[in-house]
Amino acid sequence: MSEREPTLRERRYSETRRAIQAHAVRLFTERGYDAVTVADVAEAAGVSAMTVYRHFATKEDLVLLEQPAELVAARVAASPPTQPLVRRVGGALVDAAAALTGGSDEAAANERFLLDCLRLMVETPALRARHLDGQYVLQQAVVDALGVDAASPEAEFRARAATSACLAVMHTALTRWVEEDGRTSLPELIAHALAASFGDDAVGQRG
Amino acid sequence: MSEREPTLRERRYSETRRAIQAHAVRLFTERGYDAVTVADVAEAAGVSAMTVYRHFATKEDLVLLEQPAELVAARVAASPPTQPLVRRVGGALVDAAAALTGGSDEAAANERFLLDCLRLMVETPALRARHLDGQYVLQQAVVDALGVDAASPEAEFRARAATSACLAVMHTALTRWVEEDGRTSLPELIAHALAASFGDDAVGQRG
DNA sequence: CCTCCGAATGTTAGTCACTAACATTGAGGT
DNA sequence: ACCTCAATGTTAGTGACTAACATTCGGAGG
Numbered sequence: 001m002s003e004r005e006p007t008l009r010e011r012r013y014s015e016t017r018r019a020i021q022a023h024a025v026r027l028f029t030e031r032g033y034d035a036v037t038v039a040d041v042a043e044a045a046g047v048s049a050m051t052v053y054r055h056f057a058t059k060e061d062l063v064l065l066e067q068p069a070e071l072v073a074a075r076v077a078a079s080p081p082t083q084p085l086v087r088r089v090g091g092a093l094v095d096a097a098a099a100l101t102g103g104s105d106e107a108a109a110n111e112r113f114l115l116d117c118l119r120l121m122v123e124t125p126a127l128r129a130r131h132l133d134g135q136y137v138l139q140q141a142v143v144d145a146l147g148v149d150a151a152s153p154e155a156e157f158r159a160r161a162a163t164s165a166c167l168a169v170m171h172t173a174l175t176r177w178v179e180e181d182g183r184t185s186l187p188e189l190i191a192h193a194l195a196a197s198f199g200d201d202a203v204g205q206r207g
Numbered sequence: 208m209s210e211r212e213p214t215l216r217e218r219r220y221s222e223t224r225r226a227i228q229a230h231a232v233r234l235f236t237e238r239g240y241d242a243v244t245v246a247d248v249a250e251a252a253g254v255s256a257m258t259v260y261r262h263f264a265t266k267e268d269l270v271l272l273e274q275p276a277e278l279v280a281a282r283v284a285a286s287p288p289t290q291p292l293v294r295r296v297g298g299a300l301v302d303a304a305a306a307l308t309g310g311s312d313e314a315a316a317n318e319r320f321l322l323d324c325l326r327l328m329v330e331t332p333a334l335r336a337r338h339l340d341g342q343y344v345l346q347q348a349v350v351d352a353l354g355v356d357a358a359s360p361e362a363e364f365r366a367r368a369a370t371s372a373c374l375a376v377m378h379t380a381l382t383r384w385v386e387e388d389g390r391t392s393l394p395e396l397i398a399h400a401l402a403a404s405f406g407d408d409a410v411g412q413r414g
Numbered sequence: 415c416c417t418c419c420g421a422a423t424g425t426t427a428g429t430c431a432c433t434a435a436c437a438t439t440g441a442g443g444t
Numbered sequence: 445a446c447c448t449c450a451a452t453g454t455t456a457g458t459g460a461c462t463a464a465c466a467t468t469c470g471g472a473g474g
Contacts, residue, residue, distance in 0.1 A: 418474100419471090419472085424466080425466075425467095426464085426465085427464090428463080429461085430459100431458105431459090431460085431461105433457080434455100434458105435457100436453105437452100437455100438454095442448090443447090
């Protein structure tokens with residue numbers, strides 16, 4: 001449908017944004033997050049500091065990646081409500097990770113950039129904190145997608161508990177993935193981490 | 208043993224620290240974290256802004272509570288290594304929470320202050336992020352206390368996954384505890400959240 | 415082709431968290 | 445009574461971030 005091709009101004013806008021982020025991640029990786037100022041990033045990207053803030057709300061957002069909340073939520077919503085909560089959520093996370101890192105050719109091209117961002121997020125306390133907090137958005141999306149009885153605080157509490165556990169496990173897998181520099185398949189790592197936490201039977205084989 | 212009674216200078220130091228933190232939490236609760244500057248806190252406490260930073264590394268640390276890592280680690284280390292990881296860690300968390308909120312009379316007196324701090328931590332994004340990141344310290348302490356084979360990255364990965372899941376569940380319980388303004392017993396909430404995530408049989412009855 | 419609108423960017427002048435360096439005061443041991 | 449040094453104050457910075465206003469230029473309409 002409405003796939004209007006981007007105008008020149010829009011292309012320049014996106015390109016500026018991309019350039020700023022690319023230079024930021026490169027500089028942060030080279031010199032360390034704290035040793036690089038926003039002014040440094042702006043200069044490297046050939047823009048003013050103000051423009052950086054127009055594209056990214058905070059310095060941290062230069063590295064933070066948007067959490068694929070819809071992707072996960074859709075898979076959670078499609079999972080059979082009869083299964084245990086952690087199996088529904090865990091399965092959705094494994095599937096979403098497979099969709100994001102596995103097939104797509106474009107994903108493979110960006111994998112280096114993705115790993116650089118994640119490495120910064122894992123190693124820099126400020127970024128790690130923000131990333132962990134960002135999972136709250138994802139958590140709420142998943143809890144909503146689980147479709148628990150909204151009138152029952154008890155049921156919602158159980159859903160939140162199970163979801164937060166699954167997301168924490170995924171974060172552990174992400175950390176490990178970065179430590180191995182992406183050598184092991186991410187979905188596999190998540191599945192293993194889920195099995196270690198919830199038992200082997202809680203991680204269903206897909207199909 | 209060496210229970211030398213505190214000198215006047217030490218008493219003043221502790222009192223200054225306590226006053227700063229009390230005024231900070233009060234002001235943050237009244238006006239909101241972002242609407243209160245460190246200078247405001249300093250003025251309320253009758254000290255200079257520099258003194259606030261001498262007692263607390265950052266503005267966030269005015270609210271953050273030290274995680275009782277040793278308390279939890281000791282209980283984890285004492286748990287039978289034959290049990291599943293999540294049961295060992297989860298049980299330790301329930302016990303530690305009971306020790307912290309249940310018996311002690313001093314704990315009951317500070318419960319209002321504790322709840323105020325936790326409420327700020329849950330509701331303020333910056334504080335929530337820092338608190339979540341702070342659990343990394345606790346996580347490492349627990350993983351060490353589990354005594355897994357240090358030579359096996361696989362075993363350590365499983366321990367990290369299970370521990371992070373348990374801590375996330377505890378955080379969910381803490382959030383709920385704050386939402387209920389402390390009306391339900393915290394250990395009970397943690398136990399229920401653990402059961403919802405790992406199954407009822409994974410939460411052993413103590414004894 | 416000209417013209418005007420507005421989106422993207424630049425500039426300037428702030429606020430506030432946080433740090434470093436140096437000055438001051440007073441508790442506590444000699 | 446004196447000296448030491450820990451606790452605090454003062455001052456001058458850096459850097460993240462914001463608000464307000466100026467500028468430029470792509471693009472839509474005449």
